[in-house]
Amino acid sequence: MLHGIHITLLGGDARTQAMGRRLLSYGAQITTYALEQIEGAERVDDLPLACREARVVILPTPSFVRERQLYCPQMEHMSVDVEQILSNLEQGAVE
Numbered sequence: 337m338l339h340g341i342h343i344t345l346l347g348g349d350a351r352t353q354a355m356g357r358r359l360l361s362y363g364a365q366i367t368t369y370a371l372e373q374i375e376g377a378e379r380v381d382d383l384p385l386a387c388r389e390a391r392v393v394i395l396p397t398p399s400f401v402r403e404r405q406l407y408c409p410q411m412e413h414m415s416v417d418v419e420q421i422l423s424n425l426e427q428g429a430v431e
Contacts, residue, residue, distance in 0.1 A: 339363035344386050345371055346421060347408035348396030355394070370408035387424040395421075 338359060345356050347370040356366050356374040366377035369386035373379050380386045387393060396407045406421065 337362045340365060341392065342367065342390050343392045343394060344369065344390040345374075345377075345394050346383075346386065346396070347371060347399075347406040349407075349409050352394075352396050370406060383420060384424045387421075387426065389426060391428075393421075393425060 340363065342365045343359055344367045345352055346368075352371055353374050356368065356371075356377055360366055360374070360376045366374065367386050367390065368374060368377050368379045369381070369383055371379070398407050
């Protein structure tokens with residue numbers, strides 16, 4: 337169904353991990369940033385690399401906390417601002 341579609345998951349919690357596993361089962365290519373490892377997904381620690389070539393970028397719910405910082409409770413040491421995320425999206429990517 338989603339075979340070959342590159343989707344990036346930015347931040348989130350166990351709900352985002354569950355969604356990533358489901359998307360993988362549908363054939364999507366998943367990259368994660370600021371999220372614990374998901375088996376079968378590529379985990380990267382570089383925001384521009386995470387967003388590179390992504391057709392879809394999925395933000396968590398809630399997306400931002402504390403002064404527009406990305407919601408990533410499992411990776412609390414990370415601080416990513418919304419503008420930083422948006423500036424790294426490829427033209428035509430779905431937000």
